[in-house]
Amino acid sequence: MSVMREQPRTVWITAFAAVIAFMGIGLVDPILKSIAEALNAPPSKLTLLFGVYMGVQVIAMLITGWAAARFGPKRTLTSGLVLIVVAAGISSLAGDINTLIALRVLWGMGNALFMATALAFIVGAAKGHQSGAILLYEAALGAGLAIGPLLGAVLGEWTWRAPFAGTAILMLIGAILCAAMLPKDAPRYTRAPVKITDPLKALRNHTLLMTSIGSAFYTGALFTVIAWSPFAMNLRPIYAGMIFFGWGLLTALSGVFLAPRAAERLGQKNGVIAAIGAYGIVMAIAAIGTLEGSVPLIGFAVIASGIPSGVLNTLFTSVAMATGDTPRSVASAGYSFLRWMGAAVAAVLVSYLAEWFGSTAAPFWFAAAYCVVAIGSVSMVRNEAASAPDVEPEAALVGAEEY
Incomplete structure (x- = not known):
């Protein structure tokens, strides 16, 4: 912890902005019911608030590396923050659900541009070993996941528009601080060129491909929880927010x-498989709770899912990065491309699964099935480095290298 306290101002400014950016993922969870009532929106439209948000990040992962190499990391990062400010601010004034969905597209693009470069700044500017910097970034990730739903719940008790306005104000502060205090970008000729197609070419590696497919199905299960459990629980914003706060807190701590x-006891690969198995069991518990109409059981499952999620956030990408023949930034982009594709598809699919099968528990049963597929995919990884007990935290998040 002393290493974290010794970090320079640049690191803390970027971490602060990261907390706010990650808040956007779960911000709308507690207020989905309020948005549905205010804008007369069906579940299929509401889940698009997640689907398009993640879907645009799938595409953005192919261009953020190129953008940072072309325009510079600081310009890319700051541009992402400005897009979030604009999207969140206008969202607070939206008069219909279609406008809100369109603004989430802009928000997702901004978030992708920011996330792809934030960690590079933190790692590049940090003092001491990189693990201290990555720990700070992990803490920012967890704090954002926990605070986002809580902020949405507290402000959402007043009006569903307030969480969007509050996020815009906070992100504006972060954008100003980053624009004024982060170091200038190096000249373009000093930055290694990156092609838009490089991340897709990286997926030719067997280890990276199998791990990315496994991550896509696990992330699909994760976003089933994020996008569907508010409908399954049907709670007031404050109560839904407290449940998702507990989920985010456990994600950060684990x-x-x-x-x-x-990883030390099981190895990275086996640790991932065990955590996915635990996640699948929790999804089955959520499905049973939904069938029985037990909101406490569903809430327990949502909160408990944060434990395996935290483990997977740290370990999953470590397996993907154990390829050895691909630059980490390029491999990370290819991995994230498939990972967020799983999130986008699952977030859109949940409401249709409930409709097709005539059961609100169907999305959770499918989430459990996603975990089975994910385990099968990761089991096909045959890389000694991926099975090693050592954890490289800096490989566990996207963009750990300077562009």
Whole structure:
């Protein structure tokens, strides 16, 4: 912890902006019911608030590396923050659900541009070993996931528009700080060129491809929880927000403290498989709770899912990065392309699964099935480095290298 306290101002400014950016993922969870009532929106439209948000990030992962190499990391990062400010601010004034969905597209693009470069700044400017910087980034990730739903719940008790306005104000502060205090970009000729197609070419590697497919199905299960459990629980914003706050808090704590121990005892690959198995069991519990109409059981499952999620946030990409023949930034982009594709598809699919099967529990049963597929895919990885007990936290998140 002393290493974290010694970090320069640049690191803390970027981490602060990262907290706000990650808040956007779960911000709308507690207020989905309020948005549905205010804008007369069906579940199929509401889940698009997640689907398009993640879908645009799938595409953006192919261009963010190129953008950072072409325009510079600081310009790319700051541009992403400005897009979030604009999208969140206008969202607070939206008069219909279609406008809100369109603005989430812009928001997702901004978030992708920011996330792809934020960690590069933190790692590049940090003092001491990189693990301290990555720990700070992990803490920012967890804090954002926890605070986002809580902010949405508290402000959402007043009006569903307030969380969007509050996020815009906070992100504007972050954008101003980053624009004024982050170091200038190096000249373009000093940055290695990156092609838009490089991440897709990286997926030719067997280890990276199998791990990315496994991550896509696990992330599909994760976004089933994010996008569908608010409908399954049907709670007031404040109560839904408290549940998702507990989920985000456990995600943060398990990622920092439990994941390294799981990797030490089981190895990275087996640690991932065990965590996905645990996630599948929790999804089955959520499905049973939905069938029985037990909101406490569903809430328990949502909160408990944060434990395996935290482990997977830290370990999953470590397996993907154990390829050895691809630059980490390029491999990360290819991995993230498939990973977020799983999130986007699942977030859109959940409401249709419930409709097709005539059961609100169907999305959770499918989430459990996604975990089975994910385990099968990761089991096909045959890379000694991926099975090693050592954890490289800097490989666990996208964009750990300077562009």
